Amino acid sequence: MSGKLKVGIIGVGGIAKGAHIPGYLNVSDKVEIYALCDIIPERAEKRAKELGVEHVFTDFNDLVAMEEIDVVSVCTSNYAHAPATIAALEAGKHVICEKPMAKTAEEAEEMIKAYKKSGKLLTIGYQWRFDPEIQALKRHIEAGDFGNIYYAKAIATRRRGVPARGDFLNLEKQGGGPLVDIGTHALDLTLYLMNNHEPDVVLGSSYNEIAHKGCLNNWGDFDPKDYQVEDAAFGLVKMKNGATVSLETSWLMNIMEDEIFGTEVYGSKAGAVFHAGKPVTIVNEAYDRVNVNQVVRRNSNLNGYQAEIAHFIDCVIQGKEPLVKPEEALAVMKIQDAIYKSQKTKQAIKIV
Ligand SMILES: NC(=O)c1ccc[n+]([C@@H]2O[C@H](COP(=O)([O-])OP(=O)(O)OC[C@H]3O[C@@H](n4cnc5c(N)ncnc54)[C@H](O)[C@@H]3O)[C@@H](O)[C@H]2O)c1
Numbered sequence: 497m498s499g500k501l502k503v504g505i506i507g508v509g510g511i512a513k514g515a516h517i518p519g520y521l522n523v524s525d526k527v528e529i530y531a532l533c534d535i536i537p538e539r540a541e542k543r544a545k546e547l548g549v550e551h552v553f554t555d556f557n558d559l560v561a562m563e564e565i566d567v568v569s570v571c572t573s574n575y576a577h578a579p580a581t582i583a584a585l586e587a588g589k590h591v592i593c594e595k596p597m598a599k600t601a602e603e604a605e606e607m608i609k610a611y612k613k614s615g616k617l618l619t620i621g622y623q624w625r626f627d628p629e630i631q632a633l634k635r636h637i638e639a640g641d642f643g644n645i646y647y648a649k650a651i652a653t654r655r656r657g658v659p660a661r662g663d664f665l666n667l668e669k670q671g672g673g674p675l676v677d678i679g680t681h682a683l684d685l686t687l688y689l690m691n692n693h694e695p696d697v698v699l700g701s702s703y704n705e706i707a708h709k710g711c712l713n714n715w716g717d718f719d720p721k722d723y724q725v726e727d728a729a730f731g732l733v734k735m736k737n738g739a740t741v742s743l744e745t746s747w748l749m750n751i752m753e754d755e756i757f758g759t760e761v762y763g764s765k766a767g768a769v770f771h772a773g774k775p776v777t778i779v780n781e782a783y784d785r786v787n788v789n790q791v792v793r794r795n796s797n798l799n800g801y802q803a804e805i806a807h808f809i810d811c812v813i814q815g816k817e818p819l820v821k822p823e824e825a826l827a828v829m830k831i832q833d834a835i836y837k838s839q840k841t842k843q844a845i846k847i848v
Contacts, residue, residue: 500524500525500526500527500528501526501527501528501566501567501809501812501813502527502528502530502531502564502565502566502567503520503527503528503529503530503531503565503566503567503568503569504530504531504532504533504551504559504560504562504565504567504568504569504584504589505517505529505531505532505533505568505569505571506533506534506556506559506568506569506570506571506572506576506580506584507533507534507570507571507572507573507576507580507594508532508533508534508539508540508543508571509534509539509571509662510661510662511571511594511621512543512569512571513543514801515621515623515801515804515805516569516571516592516801516805517529517543517547518801518802519801519802519804519805519806520569520805520809522798522802522805522806523805523806523809526809526813527567527809529547529549530549530551530562530564530565531549531550531551531552531553531559531562531565532544532547532549532551532552532553532559533552533553533554533555533556533558533559534554535554537552537554540552540553540554556572556576556579556580556583556584557583560580560583560584560586560587560589561587565589566589566590566812567589567590567591567592567808567809567812568580568581568584568589568590568591568592569591569592569593569594570584570591570592570593570594571594572594573662573663573666573669573670574596574598574599574663574669574670574671574676575599575663575668575669575670575671577593577594577596577597577598577599577603577607578598578599578603578604578606578607580593581593581598581607581610581618582606582607582610585607585610585611585613585614585616585618586610586613586614588614588616589616590616590617590618590808590812591611591616591617591618591619592618592619592620592621592804592805592808593607593618593619593620593621594620594621595620595621595622595680595681595684595825596620596671596676596677596680596825596828596829596832597620597822597825597826597828597829598671598829599670599671600671600829600833601826601829601830601832601833604822604825604826604829605826607822608822608823608826611822617808617811617812617817617818618818618822619808619811619818619819619820619821619822620820620822620825621804621820622680622681622684622685622688622804622820622825623799623800623801623803623804624681624684624685624772624800625684625685625688625800625804625819625820626798626800626803626804626807626819627772627796627800628796629770629776629791630685630688630689630770632776632791633689633761633768633770633776633778634688634689636766636768636778637689637690637691637761637763638691640765641765641766641780642761642763642764642765642766642767642768643763643764643765643766644763644764645689645690645692645739645761645762645763646738646739646740646762646763646764647739647740647741647742647761647762648686648689648690648739648740648741648742648759648760648761648762649686649741649742649743649744649759649760650679650682650683650685650686650741650742650743650744650745650759651682651743651744651745651756651757651758651759651760651771652674652678652679652681652682652744652745652746652756652757652758653728653744653745653746653749653751653755653756653757654674654678654746654747654748654749654751654754654755655714655748655749655750655751655752655753655754655755656711656712656713656714656715656747656748657713657714657715657747657748657754657755658707658713658715658716658718658723658727658747658748659677659715659716659747660713660715660716660717660718661716664677664725665718665722665723665724665725666722666724666725667724667725668724670725672702672725672726672729672832672836673702673725673726673727673729673747674725674726674727674728674729674745674746674747675702675726675729675745675832675835675836676832677747678745678747678757679729679743679744679745679832680828680832681757682743682745682757682758682759683741683743683828683831683832684820684824684825684828685758685759685770686741686743686759686761687741687824687827687828688824689759689761690735690739690741690761692735692737692739693823693824693827694735694736694737694827695733695734695735695736695741695827695830695831695834695847696733696734696735696736696846696847697733697734697844697845697846697847698731698732698733698734698831698834698835698838698844698845698847699731699732699838699844699845700729700730700731700732700834700835700836700837700838700839700845701729701730701731701835701838701839702726702728702729702730702835702836702839703726703727703728703729704723704725704726704727705727705728706727706728706748706749706750707720707723707727707747707748708720708723711748713748714754727746727747727748727749728744728745728746728747728748728749729743729744729745729746729835729836729839730742730743730744730745730835731743731831731834731835731838733831743831743835756771757771757772758770758771758772765780765781766778766779766780766781767779767780775790775791776790776791777789777790777791778791804820807819830847831847834847
């Protein structure tokens with residue numbers, strides 16, 4: 497490689513500041529943050545000043561038009577994921593777009609078309625896949641230690657954890673609430689561990705049982721009048737190979753814990769529970785005994801976000817396919833959309 501890769505970041509709010517910028521700074525021997533864009537000009541200017549970045553825009557089309565830029569991070573609210581990603585791919589940039597992939601599965605399909613046409617790389621910000629525990633579980637599953645995984649549970653629930661900021665409560669801008677915010681991560685992890693991205697039929701429900709009345713919230717106050725999305729969603733997915741996936745997700749649920757995030761996979765030879773912050777537990781049978789093994793947490797020098805960015809930059813430099821493939825993120829989008837559709841139609845939805 498001659499010189500450093502030049503990166504442009506579109507949307508410089510929370511995730512850009514907390515994940516993408518530190519992620520690029522962590523590999524500053526390979527990349528340079530070259531341009532920033534946000535529809536809030538003061539925000540973009542402030543970040544640019546902090547980072548010593550010269551090129552600042554309010555329209556992402558101007559950022560992607562810069563010849564010098566190699567890699568673009570899309571860190572906007574969900575409504576702009578597809579247009580910004582497509583513009584960047586069409587301009588010949590590699591793109592890492594935040595989760596959820598888009599506002600709808602249709603938009604995600606358009607992104608995939610642009611990606612295939614571009615010959616560039618596209619990945620989606622599912623950083624939980626880089627967790628060392630998840631990687632360890634994945635290795636065991638790939639080695640066949642779990643047998644046939646016929647049931648899995650994706651869980652992302654909080655007792656009082658509404659992200660009461662930015663566009664998170666705006667249906668038009670985000671496309672949904674906890675399902676597309678945190679449920680999407682749990683679902684991605686679950687399908688990844690199962691190595692199964694072929695949903696067949698989805699039965700889903702979504703609710704607003706608590707938010708509309710107003711309630712205590714650990715993540716900032718909100719006015720129930722501004723709250724346009726669900727506060728909980730549940731789904732049951734029948735996969736094409738017959739496996740079943742259940743999903744529960746909520747920002748506001750009367751659960752015992754502050755928060756549960758993770759996945760559980762159950763196979764013919766072993767089962768595993770991954771709940772973030774707790775040791776992974778694997779149950780299996782060997783030597784005429786049923787064993788319950790608590791796997792000691794592996795430490796990593798990198799957090800998930802840093803690992804994700806470092807991996808993507810290596811993929812760009814080495815021309816490798818990223819761990820999170822756009823087609824896999826599309827499968828998650830299809831399930832999310834089907835859960836909302838199932839709620840509206842009171843029918844199970846066949847995925848095509
Ligand atoms: N991977 C994760 O775990 C994780 C965590 C948090 C957020 N996210 C995702 O990151 C995205 C942003 O979330 P956030 O927490 O940073 O929100 P945020 O509101 O803090 O930041 C979003 C920024 O995008 C800007 N923006 C909106 N539309 C734009 C456009 N058309 N062009 C340029 N800038 C635009 C906003 O002005 C804002 O500064 C969301 O899609 C969210 O789902 C991912």
